[in-house]
Amino acid sequence: MARTLPSFLLSEIASLVKGRLVGDSELVINSLHTLESAKPGQLSFLANAKYVTSLSLTKASAVLVAENNLVNVPCAAVVVDDPYLAFAQLSKFFDWRVKASFGIASSAHISTSAQVHEQASIAPGVVLGDETIVEAGVYIGPNAVVGNRCIVAKDARIEAGAILYDDVHIGQRSLIHSGAVLGADGFGFAPTKSAWVKIFQLGGVRVGQDVEIGAGTTVDRGALDHTYIKDGVKLDNQIQVAHNVVIGEQTAIAGCTAIAGSTKIGRRCTIAGLSGIVGHLTIADNTHVTAMSLISKSVSQPGQVLSSGTGQELHRSWKKNVIRFKKLDSMAKRITALENKVDNFSSEG
Amino acid sequence: MARTLPSFLLSEIASLVKGRLVGDSELVINSLHTLESAKPGQLSFLANAKYVTSLSLTKASAVLVAENNLVNVPCAAVVVDDPYLAFAQLSKFFDWRVKASFGIASSAHISTSAQVHEQASIAPGVVLGDETIVEAGVYIGPNAVVGNRCIVAKDARIEAGAILYDDVHIGQRSLIHSGAVLGADGFGFAPTKSAWVKIFQLGGVRVGQDVEIGAGTTVDRGALDHTYIKDGVKLDNQIQVAHNVVIGEQTAIAGCTAIAGSTKIGRRCTIAGLSGIVGHLTIADNTHVTAMSLISKSVSQPGQVLSSGTGQELHRSWKKNVIRFKKLDSMAKRITALENKVDNFSSEG
Amino acid sequence: MARTLPSFLLSEIASLVKGRLVGDSELVINSLHTLESAKPGQLSFLANAKYVTSLSLTKASAVLVAENNLVNVPCAAVVVDDPYLAFAQLSKFFDWRVKASFGIASSAHISTSAQVHEQASIAPGVVLGDETIVEAGVYIGPNAVVGNRCIVAKDARIEAGAILYDDVHIGQRSLIHSGAVLGADGFGFAPTKSAWVKIFQLGGVRVGQDVEIGAGTTVDRGALDHTYIKDGVKLDNQIQVAHNVVIGEQTAIAGCTAIAGSTKIGRRCTIAGLSGIVGHLTIADNTHVTAMSLISKSVSQPGQVLSSGTGQELHRSWKKNVIRFKKLDSMAKRITALENKVDNFSSEG
Incomplete structure (x- = not known):
């Protein structure tokens, strides 16, 4: 498998990020790196003013900077309003990883009632259930399993070994990482004196567009209605989303957070890692939760920052x-x- | 794959839950839903008095209620002592998901020394180890792996991609969800000045009957003796059970809780999510732990409720x-x- | 599959742990067990003085003890400086589990550009990517997936269903448990008013020698540079290691701990379970963190013990x-x- 590393002229980069070029437009940039570790031929960026010393010492050939930091730049520069965003936009073009394309692997086990678009890529060992629909541009990685009556929409990506139970829909361009499990039974049991009686979980999971779901994250199927992950939501690794939770558009949640059943989280919230949100709450839009906090009451006023815990001590x-x-x-x-x-x-x- | 959605007469439903029918016994019920979202043709239930307004406004064709709420019912009803339990009992009959039956898939890799009952269902991509026994009515989902010398007893279910190492026994009717890992090495090392020396983990895992183990939950094998999950235990997703833990009958544990090595948890305990229980403790029967609590001392008196943390704040x-x-x-x-x-x-x- | 259980003469055991034999050198020892549960034919050990009563009552045929506890031994003994270490060293010899050897399974899907040593064992359902190198003595378990341009060094072990993305290197003798995911995308997005813009994660993961990574543990790939797990590190189950974290040599971390991006943890640290370490910190060597603590500030002085939380209460x-x-x-x-x-x-x- 031959591969060509990406490379761009600095003028092309300036154009990609709509920035103003200061210096040699013919400079060849072959990769991105941090200010501290960059070498000639690499492009770096200053996103946080506290690293301005690193900027003045960098060995990078060029940097992305805001206007006010241009004075400290020892090399070529592309001036932009938001250097971090420009870096994010460029990162895609420097992704050296070859997109695997298996066509539809002969060792995949595809139900005769599944509909798989001819431009989908289905890796070896994949199992696809009955009446499941896989649209164009979808990638399903090695040994991933997709149950019955699922939909994987255009350009979505299911990484190796991820598991979708029955009746799970994945929106366009969403990315489900390895080890994620979508649609396992919600944790529902009615108590009796002698035992727990299982409540069969009859809802599904609905994942919107442009969602990312991290490695080992679990999203349970709903009890009666569905569990919803709305458009643009970003879930880090090992998050637990219980049955009938609704996570609003563009909300981002960091690793190992757990959200209990039927809680509704608003839009554009950020929830730091290892936090817990108890069940049946409603959390307003733009709520921010600091690391390892327990949220046990609904939040009605948008834009608040919430915390719990005692903080680090000897x-x-x-x-x-x-x-x-x-x-x-x-x-x-x-x-x-x-x-x-x-x-x-x-x-x- | 044609499927017939389940449907029942209200008289049949009353009979299934041993309830008293109030209204039209010939009503056809085709699914279950919440009071708020139910439509004609659906059955709902009132489990919590605070939703009594929803009851009076429901569009459901019938509801499960306790005697004292019958006055607020705007439709047909089935009167029972415990509507939530009745709902749980009925949920099974409305499970529309077709039970996959692969027979024994030709792409499964089954050791010649394994004994698989002819009425077991072994999905594509399954790997079964040496001397492993799979009894009648067992389902092992796509790409699941069962090691050597395991036992999967009658009617147990191992969902897609779950992993059992060697010497793991699963009791009758138990359900192991995707991404669960049973029998990985316990975390045991003896310290020396230069390195950690591994203690090989020689015990197994013993899971009782009617146990449910959630997606991504890990139960380590014992160091010398086994790790035990007793009959009727319900474990939610992403729980960590360390080596030589014993979890007593009917105890239910919510997501992301971690239990350290050799701790013994009593019967009928409930432990809320994101809690931690340190090692070598003994926790009495009927102990209840609130969310995100750290239990660091043994509990000898049954029936206590334990907590830690500071609670949510701005x-x-x-x-x-x-x-x-x-x-x-x-x-x-x-x-x-x-x-x-x-x-x-x-x-x- | 016939198997012979291991058995040793007590004189052989004394020699293996360089201990002094007290009693019958011809005693046959066929397994290890705890002082309380051991039967004749078994060897036990006293690692903690508080179990000295169990020592005097043990039914074991022989015990590993320190000199000062020899007076309480009711059977044969092997006297050593550190009985727990001696037990650890012996545990390997009593591992009854047959090391699976699949050769290179015909159902494995191996890229034509991958280099697999003829003495590696590749189980059924394994998928190996382009230009990946698998050295001698490596075991890759059923349905595990290894991406493109990975290196799995001599005698390393990848257990069933573990997933390695592209550009992940595993050092010699390291052990990766089932459900572990190495090299998934770090959680990096640049915020805009309307959405999160993904930062493509261009670094890899570098795992040193003699590392153990537990079941369900996730180690994300770096954003630009790699994520590093150094030699001799031991990670328990369900740990989350974010992008560009560096974990120093011989550090041991217990289950369900989460470490946020770019944090550097020193050598020989121990971090108890369910702890959180926020991003961009530097933690000194020999730092110890107690269970469920949140570390939110860098630690510059080595050897400190840190805590947070309120402790268990009614x-x-x-x-x-x-x-x-x-x-x-x-x-x-x-x-x-x-x-x-x-x-x-x-x-x-």
Whole structure:
């Protein structure tokens, strides 16, 4: 498999990001790198003012910068409003990875009632269920499994070993990473004195367009209605989305967060890693949650930042403070008692 | 693949849940739905009194209700003691998903020493190891792997892509979801100055009857003895069960909880999501743990409810309180000092 | 598949662990077990002085003990400096599991440009990508997938269903468990008003020698440079390692911990389960983190123990204390006010 590494003239790059070129337009750029590690032939960027020293020392041939940092640039530059965004836009053009194209592998096991577009790529070991539809430009990686009556829309990508149960729809251009499981049973049981009685999970999963779902993330099927991941949502690795959750457009959630059943999360929220959101809540648009926070009440006002936890400490001091935490209620009462006594002195005084 | 959607007369439904029919016994019910979303032809239920307004407005053709809510029912009804349980019992009959039956797929790779019952269903891409026993009515989904000397008992279900290492036993009717890994090595190493020395994990995993193990959940093999998941246990997604843990009968654990090595959890416990239980503990029967709690001490008295954490807060106030948390010990001492001084005033006064 | 269970003379065992034999050198030992459960024919060990009663009651035929516990041994013994280490060293010899050897399975799908050593074992259903190199003694389990341009070095083991994306290198003797995903895209997006713009992740993953990566653990590929797991690192199950993280030699991390992007963790650290480490931090060598702690600041001094959280409590008292926690800042101010008033009394007094 021969491969040609991508390379661009600096003038082409300026044009791709609609930036203003400062320096040699004929410079050949063959890859991207950080300011600290870049070598000649590479393009870098300054996204955060605190790295301005790295900018002035960089060995890169060119950099993406905002106007106000141009003075510190020791090489060629492309001036843009948002260098981080310009870098993101360019990253796609420097992706050296050859897009695998298996055609439709002979070792894939495809139901006779499935409809697979001839321009889809189905890797070895894939299993596709009954009445499932795979549209043009779709890639389904090695050993991935797609159940019955699923839809994988145009240009979506299901990576190796990902699993879709029955009745899971994936929107256009969405990307499902390896180890993700979509459509497993929601965790629903009715208690009796002797045992838990299973509630069969009859809903499906609906994933919108331009969604990314990380490795090992699980999205359970709904109990009666579906579970919804709306357009543009980005889910990191190992996130748990329980049955009947709705995640609103453009919301981004970091790794290992868990969202309990029937909770509705608004649009453009950001939720940091290892957070937990309990069930049956409604979270307003633009809510931001800091790392390892537990959200246990609905949030009605948009744009708030929420937290919980005690913050990092040396174990030996933490241990003393935790003992006091367990006496906080009595400490508060002692303060009130003191205040009363001292007020008495004052009034007596 | 033609499919017939399930449908039942309301009289049949009343009989299935041993309920009292109020209304037209000839009503045809073709599916279940929530009070809010149900349409004519559908059956709903009232499990929680706070949704009684939804009950009075429902478009469902019939509902499952307790006697005391019958007055608010705008349609036909089936009166039962526990509507949620009745709903759970019925959900099975409305499962529209066709049970896949692959027979024994020609692309499955089955060891010549494995014993597979002729009424088992083994999907394409399955790999079954040496001396492994698969009983009648078992389903093993596409690309699942079962190691050597395993037992998968009658009517158990291993979903697509689940992995069982060697010496893992699954009891009757148990359900193992996709992405679950049973029998990987427990995390055991002896420290030396230069490196960690691996302790080979020689035990297996024993999963009882009527157990459900969620997507992406990992249950490690024991170091010497086995790891045990007892009858009727329900484990949600992405739970980590370390080596030599024992989880008692009917205990239910929510997603992303981690249980460290050799801990023994009692029967009928419920543990909410994202909780952690440290190693070598014993947790009494009927213990309940709230979300994102860390359990670090054994619990000897049954029936307790345990918690940790600080609870949800606005970030700006949380930040101030966290600073104070780190001074709690000195705050407590200052209160004591104040009390002493004030007592002196009082005695002097 | 016939198998011979391992068995050793006690004299052989003493020699394997370089210990001093006390008792019958001809004793036949056929397996290892705990002090409590061992039967005649088995060898046990005392690693922790608190189990000395179990030692004196054990039914084992022989035990590994330190010199000072020899007085309590009721059977034969092998005296060693570190019985736990000796047990670890022996565990390997008592591993009854037959090492699967598939040769190179005919159902594996191997790129014509991949180089697979003839002494590697490639199981059924494996897919190997272009230009990938598999060295001697490597085992790749059923349905595992290895992408393009990967290297799996001598004697490494990739368990069933594990997934390696493109450009992932695994060092000699390293062990990757089932459900692990290495090289999925790091979570990188540039925000715009309307959507997130994907940053293509152009780096790879570099895993050193003698590394163990647990079931369901995910290690993302780097954005520009690689993500590094250094020699001798041990990662438990369901750990999330984000893009461009570096984990230093011999560091051990317990289950369900998440490490955010670009954080550098030192050597010989131990991080307990369910902990979170936020991005762009540097953590010194020999740092120890207790369970479910959030590390949000860099640690420059080696050898510290860090914690966060409030510790386990009965729910009813916890609830009261949590209410007070949210008033901590005002409590602190009230204490200061009281101190001022009381000081005034004193000076007036």
